[in-house]
Amino acid sequence: MSKWKELARPNNLSILGLKETLEGGQTFSWCPTSTITWIGCFRSKVVELKFKDGMLFWKTPNSGTITEEEIKDYLWLDSEYDGAVDQLPWRSDHVLAKCVKALPGLTILNQPLDEVLFYFILSSAKSIPQIKEIGSLVCQKWGKSLGNNLWSFPGWSKLSKVSEDEFRKLKLGYRAKYIHNVAQVVGNDPYYFSTISQLSYIDAKSELIRLPGVGPKIADCALLFGATKTEAFPIDTWIAKVLDSHYGLESFTYSQKALFARKHFGLFCGLAQQFLFSGERLGLIKSK
């Protein structure tokens, strides 16, 4: 049994911020194992995290090859994060300020793009537990077991050999066709995702939207959570509600809201989105 290792953190982190980062809907690969510990995986590696006495600890259950640097990169635990938070307009925006204050250390994870795209295609009209469930069914069937009741994402190449009907049997519903068709496009292109990641936000988004089942919202989620494009501002029904009630955008169309968000929240608007999303989800900001 390996021992917990301390993960250096330059500033304050909170249990709620960490919890929301891991359970708040940007990743579906983590499970709480107690009130202060989580187990999850990324890039086919299993990691456990523990938050105690203001410090973050980590370990790998089955002597994995993961390094501290990889975990810090994944969790966005560096000084750039503090600068990003500081650049958000919390000084003049009381709604955002309330969320930022209540959720110290809430970050945007740096996840693998292929896996993020997969999960967010599944996310359409589904709740977080449902997305976890159907995603896990696919990983259990075509991914490899990582122990601890976790399975790796099989990869699009493997999924390209699976029929739409087999996905439907795993309760994907109309998303089965999307997954199957996307797999036909990207499954045999080993450079698809690395190419997307290198494009500008605008170019990457218009490229992703060409995929069946990928609209502006899912493309933004993929780019924000899977390609570190913090200019992405996913607008789902929750965020739309926040913009309506707290920013007076009831009469705005979808694209007008998107424009407003980028202008108001700035270069790191994706991070602002995550704060507002969690704040709304947790009832930290009361709706009118």
Add this chain to the structure above:
DNA sequence: CATCAGGACACAG
């Protein structure tokens, strides 16, 4: 038993 989700798409205006 009917309605509606953390969306996209096809089709109409």
Add this chain to the structure above:
DNA sequence: CTGTGTCCTGAT
């Protein structure tokens, strides 16, 4: 380019 009905499935 903006506004609706439909698509699977499960929760309410």
